[in-house]
Amino acid sequence: MQIRGVLSKSGTTNRIDAALLVAEPGQAAGTLYLARADASGVTQAGILNVTSSIGGSDTRLQLSTGDVFHLPAGTDIEMLKPFMPRSAWASSRLAALERVNWRGAIILSFLFFGMIFAFRLAVAPLGDLATKFVPQHLVQTASGSILQQLDTAFLDPTTLDEEQQERIRADFQKIVALAPPEFADTRLHFRSSSMIGPNAFALPGNDVVLLDELVTFADDEDVVLGVLAHELGHVTSRHALRHIMRGTVVVVGVSLLVGAEDSILEEMIGFGGSVVLAGHSQNFELEADQQSAGWMRAIGRDPLALARFFQKIEKECEPYCEDGGFLSTHPAFKERIKVLAAE
Numbered sequence: 488m489q490i491r492g493v494l495s496k497s498g499t500t501n502r503i504d505a506a507l508l509v510a511e512p513g514q515a516a517g518t519l520y521l522a523r524a525d526a527s528g529v530t531q532a533g534i535l536n537v538t539s540s541i542g543g544s545d546t547r548l549q550l551s552t553g554d555v556f557h558l559p560a561g562t563d564i565e566m567l568k569p570f571m572p573r574s575a576w577a578s579s580r581l582a583a584l585e586r587v588n589w590r591g592a593i594i595l596s597f598l599f600f601g602m603i604f605a606f607r608l609a610v611a612p613l614g615d616l617a618t619k620f621v622p623q624h625l626v627q628t629a630s631g632s633i634l635q636q637l638d639t640a641f642l643d644p645t646t647l648d649e650e651q652q653e654r655i656r657a658d659f660q661k662i663v664a665l666a667p668p669e670f671a672d673t674r675l676h677f678r679s680s681s682m683i684g685p686n687a688f689a690l691p692g693n694d695v696v697l698l699d700e701l702v703t704f705a706d707d708e709d710v711v712l713g714v715l716a717h718e719l720g721h722v723t724s725r726h727a728l729r730h731i732m733r734g735t736v737v738v739v740g741v742s743l744l745v746g747a748e749d750s751i752l753e754e755m756i757g758f759g760g761s762v763v764l765a766g767h768s769q770n771f772e773l774e775a776d777q778q779s780a781g782w783m784r785a786i787g788r789d790p791l792a793l794a795r796f797f798q799k800i801e802k803e804c805e806p807y808c809e810d811g812g813f814l815s816t817h818p819a820f821k822e823r824i825k826v827l828a829a830e
């Protein structure tokens with residue numbers, strides 16, 4: 488009997504048609520032979536290991552020749568069982584479950600989504616834990632080189648006059664003074680960027696960047712300070728670094744769960760991962776909003792300044808900004824204004 492499949496050398500992407508021969512005319516009983524489409528002869532082979540990809544399309548046989556033999560789904564493997572190692576029975580039983588019927592499918596999808604759910608729950612704590620092991624001097628160095636890269640690609644020098652810069656910097660220092668001591672050296676960088684527009688952002692280290700366009704757009708230094716307080720909130724909660732580390736956990740987790748081969752599955756989970764990350768970053772935004780309101784109140788400035796900023800953006804970018812593409816990692820402004828008002 489010939490059992491057809493595809494052969495791949497481990498570590499390469501080359502695949503050729505092949506067949507496993509059992510009890511063919513003239514073949515000695517109890518022997519297994521491998522015939523490759525690219526070779527004239529056949530070689531004797533043994534099966535070292537069997538893996539079934541859950542929900543995947545094939546069963547993989549690790550052969551003694553160093554090749555991997557892929558059996559298409561639905562192949563009758565009864566004849567091969569005597570050649571399989573005892574340890575393979577568990578996984579071939581799983582493959583049988585897979586073939587069974589809708590009940591098997593339901594159990595498998597529970598397992599699958601259970602795994603994704605567990606993974607989803609694990610991303611935030613694992614990423615945050617990993618953050619604690621990243622040495623601070625590395626973070627500060629990385630932060631500096633990110634700013635350098637941004638400078639080359641998107642940012643121009645500020646055109647704000649010295650006096651205004653000093654005033655904003657002095658206000659910013661009042662808020663920095665309220666933050667925990669390890670953030671006392673947080674630097675405020677003035678830049679401009681017609682490409683990015685009215686914005687300010689926090690880098691992974693103790694760096695906040697303020698763009699001239701935001702100062703012009705806001706036209707209100709309480710609002711500018713409210714935004715800077717929000718960015719300092721990102722710094723003191725290490726949001727940028729936590730976001731990066733959570734992303735790393737997603738990438739590592741996906742490759743551990745799925746391996747490198749099943750690209751569709753990987754994409755599905757990868758997409759789930761980016762949704763998870765978007766969710767996290769929304770929480771980070773709300774957290775920084777609340778932090779901003781608290782600090783603004785503490786130094787006797789308008790805690791709702793940030794809400795005024797959102798109202799202004801909302802007015803200027805309707806109807807695109809509300810649930811929209813380019814700000815989709817941020818919560819809707821209406822929600823943020825509501826949360827701020829509640830503060």
Ligand SMILES: [Zn+2]
Pocket residue numbers: 717721772775
């Ligand atoms: Zn933010």
